[in-house]
Amino acid sequence: MIDAALAACDEVFVISYTKPEFSGCGKTVREGWLKHLYPQVRSAVLEDSEALRLPHNDAPEQEHRDFCGWMCRTMFGTTIDAVFTSEDYGDGFALALTAYFATPGEQVRHVCVDKARGAVPISGTDIRADPHAHRAFLDPRVYASFVQRACILGGESTGKTTLAQALAERLDTVWAAEFGRELWVEKSGALTFEDLGRIGETQVAREDQLAQQAKRWLVCDTSPLTTLCYSLEMYGGALPLLEQLAARRYDVVFLCAPDFPFVQDGTRRDTDFRTRQHDWYRKILDEKQIAYTTLAGSPEQRVRQALTLLI
Numbered sequence: 667m668i669d670a671a672l673a674a675c676d677e678v679f680v681i682s683y684t685k686p687e688f689s690g691c692g693k694t695v696r697e698g699w700l701k702h703l704y705p706q707v708r709s710a711v712l713e714d715s716e717a718l719r720l721p722h723n724d725a726p727e728q729e730h731r732d733f734c735g736w737m738c739r740t741m742f743g744t745t746i747d748a749v750f751t752s753e754d755y756g757d758g759f760a761l762a763l764t765a766y767f768a769t770p771g772e773q774v775r776h777v778c779v780d781k782a783r784g785a786v787p788i789s790g791t792d793i794r795a796d797p798h799a800h801r802a803f804l805d806p807r808v809y810a811s812f813v814q815r816a817c818i819l820g821g822e823s824t825g826k827t828t829l830a831q832a833l834a835e836r837l838d839t840v841w842a843a844e845f846g847r848e849l850w851v852e853k854s855g856a857l858t859f860e861d862l863g864r865i866g867e868t869q870v871a872r873e874d875q876l877a878q879q880a881k882r883w884l885v886c887d888t889s890p891l892t893t894l895c896y897s898l899e900m901y902g903g904a905l906p907l908l909e910q911l912a913a914r915r916y917d918v919v920f921l922c923a924p925d926f927p928f929v930q931d932g933t934r935r936d937t938d939f940r941t942r943q944h945d946w947y948r949k950i951l952d953e954k955q956i957a958y959t960t961l962a963g964s965p966e967q968r969v970r971q972a973l974t975l976l977i
Contacts (some may be wrong), residue, residue, distance in 0.1 A: 667750045667751065667752060667779045668680065668704055668707065668750075670750055670777065670779045671748075671750045671777070672704075672706070672707070674748070674777065675747075675748065677708065677744075678704075678706075678707045678708070679707065679708050679709070679710075679738060679742050679744065679746075680700060680704070680707050680708070680709040680710070681709075681710050681712070681734055681737055681738075682696050682700070682709065682710070682711045682712065683711075683712040683713070683720050684720075684723060685714050685720040685721065685722050685723055686722075686723070687713070688794055689794075690794075690797070690811065690812055691794065692713070693711050693712070693713040695811050696711045697709075697711045698811070699805075699807070699808050699811070702807050703805060703807065703808075708742060710737060710741055710742070720733070721733050727755055727758065727759075728762065731758075731759055731762035731763065732762070734759075734763070735762065735763055735765075735766040735767075738763075738766070738767070739766060739767075745767040746763055746766070746767045746774055747767075747774065747775065748760075748774060748775040748776070748777050749763060749774060749775070749776055749777070750777045750779055751776065751777075751778065751779070752778065752779045752780050752781050752783075753781070754781075756776040756777075756778055757776050759776065760773070760774045760775060760776035761773070761774075786803065788800060788803050797809060797812040798812065798881070798882050801881075806878035806879070807878060809878065810874065810877035810878045810880070813877045813880045813881075813882065813883065813884050814882065814883050814884070814917040814918070815873065815877070815883070815884045815886055815916045815917050815918075816833065816883055816884070816885050816886065816916065816917065816918040816919075816920065816972070816976060817886045817888070817889045817916035817918070817919045817920070818830050818833075818885070818886065818887055818888065818920045818922065819888060819889065819891065819892060819919060819920065819921050819922070819947050819951075819958070820920075820921055820922030820923075820924070820943075820944065820947070821922075821924050821939070821940035821941065821942075821943035821944045821947075822928075822935060822939065822940050822943065823924075823926060823928045823929045823930075823940060824922035824923065824924050824926060824940070824944075825922055825926055825965055825968065826844075826887055826888060826922055827843070827844065827887050828965055829920070829922065829961070829965065829968055829969065829972065830842075830843075830885045830886070830887040832965065832969045833883075833885045833969060833972055833973070833976070834885045836969065836973060837881070837882070837883050837885070837973075837976060837977075838881055839880045839881040839882065839883050839884065839885065840876050840879050840880050840884065840885075841876075841884070841885035841886070841887060842869070842872050842873045842876050842884060842885070842886045842887060843872075843887055844869070844887045844888045844892075845865055845868045845869045845872060846865040846869070846888070846892065846893055846896070849861060849864070849865055849868075857900070859897070859901050859905070860905070862893050862894075862896065862897040862900075862901075862904065862905065862908055863905040863907050863908045865890075865893045866890035866893045866894075866907065866908045866911040866912070867907070867911065869888070869889065869890055869893065869911075870890060870911055870914065873886055883976055886916065889912075889914060889916065890908060890911035890912045890914055891912045891914075891947075891950065893908060893911075893912070894908055894909065894911075894912040895943060895946055895947070899939075913954075915956070918959070918975055918976065919951065919956060919957065919958040919959070920958065920959055920960075920961050920972055921944070921947055921948070921951070921958050921959070921960045921961070922960075922961050922968065923944070923960055923961060923962040924937075924940050924941055924943075924944045925962050925963070928940060959971070959972075959975060
């Protein structure tokens, strides 16, 4: 509908609201979708509050029509020439808006777009019921909002990368590799204080990009919390940006136990540091009241433990 309106109109206004909210489609998420996909439209993405009471989804049609008319006049400060819908209510909606905006002898037009679902053979209701089954109808940037993220934490040499790769393979999805290790190798371990902020930013950007390719789950090999740990260890502090990124939440968090024999690959510290890392993770996760599952045993045992929460 937005595409059709943009092709026919000089200026397009989009009002997005629902009461109650649909799962996974909150105000901030919808704002992001419109910002990325249609920056050229003027949009009002609303949520119910004491300051702005939205009509309930089951409210009479006239209540919604009056609300939209008031929104266009008050918040957009404009008149309306046409309304675009793909539903039966479109004609009545246009007629109601005529009372708000049309000059004598004119009428707000209703433009019906693909009501028969021929061009796009599915409804929004069906897509919301199972976004993963219908991802072909979603822009990758929209689908990414429905991808859940599993974060793998742990000290050095606890099998995080091996686990991330194995889980991604079992789940038929993708995984986000640890950028910090890549930069460490590139700079031969000579990381600056500012580099730690760059690592956190790049890790988040990598996750967001890969979420567009994932299927249901994105497996994340560490998170900015790991980078915060190294920043505190190496410099006794962290950039405010990194501290903010380290508060990033994940749908599932796994903490790999340090019960493997320590393997020195030329970039790692030692077993004592690995133990301190593990204890630090437990302390921070508990303090922040972040639920996590500790994985122990062989690589295959860890994979099975993790899959019980992901499938």
